[in-house]
Amino acid sequence: MRDKVAVSFDAAPVTLLSDAKFGNLQHTSGQHITLLIDQFPQVLGGGERAVLRLARLMQGAGYRVSIVTFQVLCDPVLLHAAECPVYLLPMENVFSIDAAKCAWQFGVFLRRQKVSIVMTFFESSNLFGGIATKLLSRARLIWNRRDMGILRDGKHRAAYRWLPWLPDYVIAVSDEVRRHAVEVDRIPESRVGVVYNAMEGVADPTPHVWPEMPVVIAVGNLRPVKGQDTLVEAAAIVLRTHSQVRFYFVGEALDHAFFGELRRRVEQLGITDRVLFFGGVPDAAPLLREATIFVLPSRSEGFSNAIVEAMAAGLPVIATRVGGNAEAVADGETGLLVRAEDPAALAVAITLLLDDPERVHAMGKEGRSRAGRLFTEAALLHRLRKIFALVSSR
Numbered sequence: 001m002r003d004k005v006a007v008s009f010d011a012a013p014v015t016l017l018s019d020a021k022f023g024n025l026q027h028t029s030g031q032h033i034t035l036l037i038d039q040f041p042q043v044l045g046g047g048e049r050a051v052l053r054l055a056r057l058m059q060g061a062g063y064r065v066s067i068v069t070f071q072v073l074c075d076p077v078l079l080h081a082a083e084c085p086v087y088l089l090p091m092e093n094v095f096s097i098d099a100a101k102c103a104w105q106f107g108v109f110l111r112r113q114k115v116s117i118v119m120t121f122f123e124s125s126n127l128f129g130g131i132a133t134k135l136l137s138r139a140r141l142i143w144n145r146r147d148m149g150i151l152r153d154g155k156h157r158a159a160y161r162w163l164p165w166l167p168d169y170v171i172a173v174s175d176e177v178r179r180h181a182v183e184v185d186r187i188p189e190s191r192v193g194v195v196y197n198a199m200e201g202v203a204d205p206t207p208h209v210w211p212e213m214p215v216v217i218a219v220g221n222l223r224p225v226k227g228q229d230t231l232v233e234a235a236a237i238v239l240r241t242h243s244q245v246r247f248y249f250v251g252e253a254l255d256h257a258f259f260g261e262l263r264r265r266v267e268q269l270g271i272t273d274r275v276l277f278f279g280g281v282p283d284a285a286p287l288l289r290e291a292t293i294f295v296l297p298s299r300s301e302g303f304s305n306a307i308v309e310a311m312a313a314g315l316p317v318i319a320t321r322v323g324g325n326a327e328a329v330a331d332g333e334t335g336l337l338v339r340a341e342d343p344a345a346l347a348v349a350i351t352l353l354l355d356d357p358e359r360v361h362a363m364g365k366e367g368r369s370r371a372g373r374l375f376t377e378a379a380l381l382h383r384l385r386k387i388f389a390l391v392s393s394r
Contacts, residue, residue: 017087032064036129038122055082107136140391147302173303174324198380208314217248217291227297233343236269252280288313311371316363334367
């Protein structure tokens with residue numbers, strides 16, 4: 001979240017925290033967990049969607065769940081996916097005097113609702129929410145860390161350095177992110193653990209139907225950190241020897257200048273007839289079923305939901321060796337890992353798989369098995385229960 005908050009608000013299903021009536025929650029059973037997130041932007045990213053899914057999963061597991069956010073810019077109907085109350089706590093600036101009033105409102109909410117655990121997501125909710133939780137309530141605080149600080153500005157970096165004692169526990173989405181929390185943020189190692197993202201539902205056991213003409217697919221909102229420009233350059237190399245391959249780019253253009261440059265580069269390379277930009281889609285599963293190989297060319301990554309979904313769909317994955325990608329992809333077994341920002345290396349990996357259909361099929365099968373073992377909703381909930389019990393006992 002940026003420090004300046006422009007509030008866009010639709011009354012349903014979101015309720016202003018200051019206007020909320022809480023009697024319907026106070027007498028229900030189940031431990032009350034509040035998820036505090038910076039914002040729900042106009043285009044939901046993987047982190048925001050993960051929060052909505054987590055709320056739904058925990059509700060189904062018997063917890064009472066509520067979500068509090070500083071701004072809602074997306075269609076509020078999308079927030080129904082959480083299947084829990086969503087409250088808006090608007091602030092002009094999280095480093096302002098106005099934030100003190102919002103902190104007090106949040107503290108009142110936590111006390112009245114007997115919230116036992118606050119889970120925060122992203123920089124502003126980690127810091128603002130963490131301080132408010134610890135000063136104004138008896139709730140335990142769990143930070144969720146989804147990246148290695150790529151969104152931090154100078155104020156955030158300074159605050160993290162001074163507040164390693166604040167959270168009762170830190171959940172990292174990968175071991176690389178865990179190491180960053182310990183080594184950079186100086187969180188005691190005993191208070192940091194890994195909980196991997198989970199695929200939605202279970203892996204489809206239906207064998208993947210391989211397309212007659214090869215399709216390489218990348219799923220992720222279009223912005224520099226996701227590295228789609230590297231894949232465009234690699235595509236041009238691959239198409240010199242494999243002219244029949246199509247390249248699908250699936251994701252919303254969050255950075256329009258970057259998207260414009262991608263389109264111009266595709267034209268300059270003369271590959272417009274082999275590259276398709278689909279934009280944002282509500283469900284990428286049908287396009288994954290049309291694909292041969294999944295590619296994630298990110299420059300930085302915490303842990304990719306898209307990789308897990310691709311493996312669950314039975315696709316081999318080629319990913320850059322950044323963040324948690326090496327924890328998701330078993331190199332040589334479920335896919336291949338390459339250097340970031342290296343179009344030639346990425347092209348070589350794609351070509352190796354295109355030239356070996358049997359290996360593609362075997363990797364896809366093993367990837368689906370791996371996703372079904374390690375990245376399930378049941379595994380996620382089991383780990384969370386252990387963490388909740390740990391912090392509640394302190």
